[in-house]
Structures are given as structure tokens and as C-alpha cells.
Amino acid sequence: MATIMIPLSRVEGHARVVIEVRHGEVVDAYFQATEFRGFEYFVLDAPAEQMPVIVPRICGVCSTAHHVASVKALEDIYGVEPPPVALQIRELLMLGQLLQNQATSLFIFTMPDRLGIDSIFELDDSPASGGEITRIKTRALQVRQVGTHLITLAGGQFIHPIKAVIGGVTSGIPAEAAETMYQELQWALPIAMDLVDYYWESSLAMGERLGTWGDDAPACYIASVEAVRPNYYGEVIRVFGCEEGDVCAVFPPSRYREFLTMEPSDYSYAGQTSFHGQVMRANSLARANLVRDLGTPRANEYLRRFHTAFGRPAHAIMLFDLARGIELVYAIERAMQLLEMPLDEPETSVPYRPRDGEGFGLVEAPRGPLIHHYRVEDGKIASAKFVIPTVHNLLAIERALRVAAKRYVKPDRVELELEAAVGRVVRAFDPCIACATH
Amino acid sequence: MKRFAVLQLSGCAGCEVSLINADAWVDRYHLVYMPLVVSAYDMPEVDILLVSGGVRTDEDLHMLRRAVRRAGRVVAAGTCSVSGGVANLGDRDEVRELFLAEANRHRVPRLLPKSHPIDRYVDVDLYLPGCPPTPELFMAVLQADGTFKASKVVCQECGRTKLRDMKPQHLVGFQQGKVLPDICLINQGYLCVGSSTRGGCRAPCPRAGHPCVGCRGPSDMLIERESAAWFTSIKRVFRSMTEIPEEEIDAALRTPQLALFLFQFADYAGDEGRKRPKEKVL
Numbered sequence: 001m002a003t004i005m006i007p008l009s010r011v012e013g014h015a016r017v018v019i020e021v022r023h024g025e026v027v028d029a030y031f032q033a034t035e036f037r038g039f040e041y042f043v044l045d046a047p048a049e050q051m052p053v054i055v056p057r058i059c060g061v062c063s064t065a066h067h068v069a070s071v072k073a074l075e076d077i078y079g080v081e082p083p084p085v086a087l088q089i090r091e092l093l094m095l096g097q098l099l100q101n102q103a104t105s106l107f108i109f110t111m112p113d114r115l116g117i118d119s120i121f122e123l124d125d126s127p128a129s130g131g132e133i134t135r136i137k138t139r140a141l142q143v144r145q146v147g148t149h150l151i152t153l154a155g156g157q158f159i160h161p162i163k164a165v166i167g168g169v170t171s172g173i174p175a176e177a178a179e180t181m182y183q184e185l186q187w188a189l190p191i192a193m194d195l196v197d198y199y200w201e202s203s204l205a206m207g208e209r210l211g212t213w214g215d216d217a218p219a220c221y222i223a224s225v226e227a228v229r230p231n232y233y234g235e236v237i238r239v240f241g242c243e244e245g246d247v248c249a250v251f252p253p254s255r256y257r258e259f260l261t262m263e264p265s266d267y268s269y270a271g272q273t274s275f276h277g278q279v280m281r282a283n284s285l286a287r288a289n290l291v292r293d294l295g296t297p298r299a300n301e302y303l304r305r306f307h308t309a310f311g312r313p314a315h316a317i318m319l320f321d322l323a324r325g326i327e328l329v330y331a332i333e334r335a336m337q338l339l340e341m342p343l344d345e346p347e348t349s350v351p352y353r354p355r356d357g358e359g360f361g362l363v364e365a366p367r368g369p370l371i372h373h374y375r376v377e378d379g380k381i382a383s384a385k386f387v388i389p390t391v392h393n394l395l396a397i398e399r400a401l402r403v404a405a406k407r408y409v410k411p412d413r414v415e416l417e418l419e420a421a422v423g424r425v426v427r428a429f430d431p432c433i434a435c436a437t438h
Numbered sequence: 439m440k441r442f443a444v445l446q447l448s449g450c451a452g453c454e455v456s457l458i459n460a461d462a463w464v465d466r467y468h469l470v471y472m473p474l475v476v477s478a479y480d481m482p483e484v485d486i487l488l489v490s491g492g493v494r495t496d497e498d499l500h501m502l503r504r505a506v507r508r509a510g511r512v513v514a515a516g517t518c519s520v521s522g523g524v525a526n527l528g529d530r531d532e533v534r535e536l537f538l539a540e541a542n543r544h545r546v547p548r549l550l551p552k553s554h555p556i557d558r559y560v561d562v563d564l565y566l567p568g569c570p571p572t573p574e575l576f577m578a579v580l581q582a583d584g585t586f587k588a589s590k591v592v593c594q595e596c597g598r599t600k601l602r603d604m605k606p607q608h609l610v611g612f613q614q615g616k617v618l619p620d621i622c623l624i625n626q627g628y629l630c631v632g633s634s635t636r637g638g639c640r641a642p643c644p645r646a647g648h649p650c651v652g653c654r655g656p657s658d659m660l661i662e663r664e665s666a667a668w669f670t671s672i673k674r675v676f677r678s679m680t681e682i683p684e685e686e687i688d689a690a691l692r693t694p695q696l697a698l699f700l701f702q703f704a705d706y707a708g709d710e711g712r713k714r715p716k717e718k719v720l
Contacts, residue, residue: 007473007479008473009473009474009476009477009478010473010474010475010476010477011474012451012474013451014446014448014497018545032545032546033546034495034497034546034547035448035494035495035547036448036494036495036537036546036549037448037494037524037525037528037553038528038533038537041528041533041536041537042524042525042527042528042533043527044532044533044536046693047693049611050693053648053651054524054527057450057452057523057524057569058450059450059451059452060449060450060451060452060453060454060455060456060570061450061451061452061455063450063452104458108458108475109475112477118476118477118478119469119475119476119477119478120475121464121469121475121476125465126465137464141458141461141464144458145459145461148459152642155646156642156643156645156646156647156648157642157643157646158455158459159452159455159456159570160452160569160570162643162646162648163646163647163648165614165648167614170617170646170647170648171617171619171646171647265543266543266544267543267544267545267546268543268546269543269546349614349616351614351616354611423477434449434450434451
């Protein structure tokens with residue numbers, strides 16, 4: 001038996017793909033997460049109220065999602081209901097996260113595959129090189145940075161934010177700061193749309209060249225947004241598109257163990273989740289398959305185009321990438337809507353009384369539903385489980401890797417395209433290994 | 439054009455994300471290796487190597503030793519790389535056993551018994567603490583032209599007013615939402631350690647109403663001393679500014695996680711702690 005090992009780049013964290021081949025036939029393909037830090041152990045005995053500061057360190061890319069999920073889990077335990085203005089500011093935080101993440105995935109992680117280069121940073125945007133026409137690098141970094149500014153405004157700092165606290169947020173957003181941010185988003189919107197259009201076209205061209213978009217078989221999907229006017233703040237989890245019917249399960253985060261089967265893996269530091277044994281897919285395509293109306297005009301136009309072109313539900317894996325483009329536009333538009341509302345209320349939090357118990361905090365992170373599940377005893381963390389969206393996708397990633405491997409591993413040779421194909425498959429799911437292993 | 443590389447060991451990628459935001463380097467420095475954003479199998483020779491994350495696995499150690507040989511200047515970037523960071527929380531006896539028992543898996547890099555900062559294994563030319571260091575700090579490292587100016591401690595960068603007559607009797611919870619604008623967080627009873635934490639971050643946390651948790655580590659005054667000096671310095675500030683009983687401050691400072699010293703206390707404590715000369719710390 002031969003083993004082909006392919007290290008991964010332009011994904012978050014340390015991972016590699018291992019393909020096992022016997023007599024020229026692909027036997028199996030594995031996704032190996034190769035790092036482990038142990039956050040579920042780090043936080044044992046931590047004073048519960050420190051969690052929102054500790055857990056963002058699970059991942060610098062997804063720190064906002066962990067910060068908000070953590071605060072929500074503690075509020076669930078303490079029985080606190082934050083005031084509406086705090087919820088609006090937290091939604092802004094999640095939108096900043098979405099904007100930053102989708103821009104990173106679209107332009108820094110996957111655009112180079114469309115352009116046939118190793119990194120977006122090698123592009124030369126200078127007039128001398130002729131690069132000033134597209135200026136992809138400059139504009140992509142600008143759009144991404146607007147997302148980080150939004151997180152800073154709503155969260156205090158753009159990595160490991162601190163402004164969401166149990167009971168609310170530390171402060172409101174002054175009208176002047178909101179106006180400045182609004183204008184920045186307004187400036188970024190046409191740039192983002194232009195880049196998304198370019199990305200869309202070059203993806204279609206790549207799809208045409210490759211003949212297939214990878215693993216096109218149906219799967220069931222998991223997301224925690226609403227079908228109409230989605231809110232990434234997260235209320236209930238939906239699993240849909242499986243054999244039994246359209247929607248196969250709707251459940252609050254407190255019941256995740258009844259619906260999701262979570263198993264550790266002995267060849268990877270990340271586990272795997274299934275819906276009663278069925279392969280699931282989370283992330284942007286799950287949401288694009290679920291949502292009918294985003295509630296913002298331009299993103300809705302892209303969503304309509306997407307549904308018309310690819311059907312609903314759509315299954316080709318590279319549609320994950322295109323769906324991220326829709327969400328990039330949505331995040332900008334929705335943040336502008338929120339910034340037009342008054343966010344400068346004097347009371348941005350309510351008092352709370354700590355108590356022991358068990359609680360669940362759900363958010364729809366860019367990669368799918370994220371749950372923080374804590375048990376607090378004597379004011380300290382007695383157990384913490386982090387239910388990570390990337391882990392929901394790992395079976396689907398491996399299924400898609402087997403498809404890619406079988407296509408490019410021939411009885412007499414391994415085609416050079418294999419490595420690029422593996423990269424495209426994995427990046428479409430935008431896995432976050434730091435989160436998945438935590 | 440100067441060439442630089444980023445080697446990411448076990449960490450959260452927050453340092454890398456911060457570096458990407460420091461986009462002033464984009465057209466002035468040549469990024470040749472950084473697996474998060476560049477597809478390249480191997481690290482070529484570089485002028486500057488930034489290492490983020492701690493040494494947690496045998497693979498981390500292997501990568502680190504190989505990389506420094508090809509680097510002109512080695513920078514430990516971020517608190518994990520400088521002094522262990524949040525991973526130090528795994529170094530409590532009861533916790534270490536738990537996770538080493540569970541981490542015995544096939545075909546993945548083996549975990550070392552403990553996570554270490556990189557200067558345990560290689561020589562470091564410059565330390566850049568912060569969780570993560572701000573984009574401005576990353577630019578200061580790349581430029582290395584001495585133009586970067588910072589205050590000695592976070593406190594001096596915060597801009598909140600200290601009041602003489604507002605003396606809290608007790609600490610408020612770490613996560614109380616209600617924060618008065620413009621007034622020092624210590625006056626409001628928060629356990630803020632900005633008075634002893636290295637400046638240079640421009641105090642984003644206390645400015646936004648959250649106490650400084652000390653992610654940049656000890657200031658120049660304290661960095662070459664034992665961690666007890668750090669405690670004493672903080673307690674002195676609270677004694678003069680509040681009426682909070684000393685035992686209360688003591689207990690709060692010593693919760694392992696807030697570890698206020700945040701995540702790095704373990705590394706500076708006791709004889710085992712390495713001294714990092716202040717000239718080498720940005």
C-alpha cells in the first residue's frame with residue numbers, strides 16, 4: 001500500500017490530507033488535523049466569568065464567534081436577558097466577523113486557485129505591471145479590513161474582542177462613530193461587489209475547465225439561521241435536506257446531543273459529527289440552501305442569481321465559495337442597516353446574579369453553528385464542551401476528498417492535478433483547524 | 439526588498455490575522471513563507487523570521503529548529519511564542535494528566551509533555567509580546583528603524599481619568615457590564631493590571647471598557663525581576679487608589695486562568711522562569 005501525503009496551506013491551522021492507494025486504487029482519504037492545545041482542559045476550574053476572555057484564544061480567526069457564544073452560554077446559566085441595543089451591537093460583531101472571514105476565504109485563501117498563483121501577496125498592483133486595472137490585492141485587503149474595523153467598533157479590538165459581557169455590552173456606539181463606520185461600509189460595498197463578480201466569473205471559468213466541481217452528491221445541511229431575514233446571532237439549529245424530507249430536525253442548542261453524533265478520531269486531533277450517521281454539511285452553502293430572503297437588496301439579487309443558476313438545494317462543493325460572496329455583500333448591507341439605528345443608549349447591559357448550572361450558547365459562526373456548553377459549580381467551570389462547525393463538516397470533507405482522489409489517482413500514475421484538487425476541495429469548506437481541535 | 443517568513447507553531451493564528459491587517463508591509467516587504475496565506479512547502483532563506491505560537495508538538499520543535507537556521511533575525515511574535523501564553527493553563531498537574539491521556543492518537547504529531555515558549559530551544563533576537571500584538575507593533579518589528587515610540591505601561595496609554603475621591607470597597611466582577619466612560623477602571627473596582635503591563639498596544643481593552651488582562655506581559659521595570667515583584671506592584675496601586683482589602687486582590691490575582699499575568703505567569707514565576715532582557719523586548 002502506498003500513502004500520498006499532501007500538506008495544506010491557505011487554510012486556518014495545521015492539517016494535511018492522506019490518501020491511501022493499493023494497486024493503483026484509492027482505498028481511502030483522510031483529513032488529519034495535526035495540532036492540539038486542550039482548551040476543554042485549560043478552562044477547568046476557571047471562574048466562569050473569565051470565559052469570554054479566555055475562549056476567544058481558541059482561534060484568532062473566529063475569536064468573535066467564541067466570545068459571543070461564551071457570553072450567551074453564561075447568560076443561559078444565569079438567566080439574563082440582555083437589552084435590545086446590546087443584541088444589535090452583538091449582531092454587528094457577528095457581521096464584522098462574517099465580513100472579515102468571507103473576505104479572507106474568498107480573496108486570500110481561494111482567489112489564488114482561480115488565478116493560478118501561490119499567494120495573493122505576490123500580485124503586483126502597480127501601474128508598471130499593468131496590475132492597476134484589477135487591483136485585486138489592494139482592494140481585497142481593503143474590504144477585509146473594513147470587516148476588522150467593524151469588529152473593533154463593536155467589540156473593542158478585532159482579534160479577541162472584549163466588549164460583549166454577561167448581561168449586555170460594555171458600551172454603546174456613539175452616533176458619530178456609527179456614521180463614520182457607515183460611510184466606510186458604503187464605500188466598500190461597490191468594491192466588494194466588483195470583486196465578488198470577478199470571483200464568480202473566474203470560478204465558473206475554472207469549473208468549466210475542470211469539468212466538474214467535485215463532490216456533487218446530495219448531502220444534508222446544518223445551519224442556525226432563519227430562512228427569512230437570517231440573524232447570525234443564532235436561535236435554533238436546523239438540519240435539512242436529508243432523505244426523510246425537507247427539514248429533518250429543528251432543535252435548540254441544549255438538545256444537540258440528541259441529534260448530533262460526535263465521535264473522536266484516532267488519526268486526527270479533530271473529531272467528526274454526523275446527523276444520526278448521515279454526512280452533514282455546514283457553512284455558507286448550507287445557509288444559501290436554506291435562506292429565501294436575506295432582507296437586503298443587493299445580497300438578495302446575488303442569492304436569486306445563485307438559486308436560478310444552481311437550483312435549491314445545490315450540492316456542488318465549490319458553490320460554498322460562491323455562497324461566501326453573497327454573504328460578503330449581505331454582511332456589509334446588513335451592518336449598514338443596523339448602524340442607522342440608535343446604538344448609543346445609556347443602558348447597554350442589565351445586572352445579573354451569578355448562579356451555578358448548565359448552559360448553552362449558540363451562534364452561527366461563518367463556518368456554521370457553534371455551541372459553547374458549560375457546567376458551572378461553585379462559580380467555576382466544572383465542564384466545558386466546544387461544539388465546532390468545522391467538525392460537522394469533516395465527514396463531508398473526507399467524502400469529497402475520496403471523489404477527488406479517485407479522479408486523479410490512476411492505476412498507472414498520479415496526476416499532478418491531484419494536489420491542486422485536494423486544496424480546492426478543502427478550501428471550499430474553509431475548515432478552521434484551531435477551532436476543530438481547540 | 440527584505441524577505442520575511444512567518445512560522446506558525448501551536449497557536450490560534452490571531453498573530454497572523456493581526457499581521458495581515460498591518461498591510462503597510464504589503465508592497466515593501468516580500469512575504470516568502472506563511473502557510474496561512476502562501477502555498478509554499480519550504481521556508482527559504484529570509485532576513486526576518488517571525489515565529490508565532492508555542493512549541494507543543496515534536497513537529498513544532500522540528501519546524502522551529504529547521505527554520506531558525508535560515509533566518510537572519512528571529513522574532514518571537516505573540517505571547518504564546520514569547521512566554522507560553524494561554525497554553526500555560528495546561529501546565530497545572532491535574533490538567534496536564536487529563537489531556538495527555540486523551541491525546542494519544544496515531545499518525546499525528548506527538549505532544550510534548552508541556553508547551554514551551556520558543557526561547558527554550560532557540561536564540562531569539564527580539565520578543566514581541568501581545569495577544570495578539572497590534573498591527574502597529576508588527577510594522578515596528580518589520581521596519582526596525584527606531585521610530586516606534588510607546589509609553590512604558592498600558593495605563594499611560596489608556597486616557598481614562600484617575601479620581602482621588604472614588605475609592606471602591608470591593609472588586610466588582612470581572613464581567614460586570616456597567617462601565618462609566620472616561621473614568622479609570624480601578625476607580626470603578628475592576629481588577630485592571632494596566633499599571634504594570636508593557637505599553638505599546640495603545641490600550642484598546644481599557645479604552646473599550648474592559649480591564650487590561652496583561653497580555654503584553656511585564657513592563658521594563660518588572661520584566662527582569664521575579665513575578666512576586668509584579669504582584670507587589672499591582673497591589674501597591676490598588677492600596678493607594680482603593681479601599682479593597684488586600685486579601686481580595688491577592689485571591690483574584692491568583693486565579694490560574696485570569697492568571698492575570700495572563701497566561702504567562704507560570705513562565706515568569708519562580709527559578710524556572712527565563713529572564714528576558716528588556717532591550718530585546720518591543
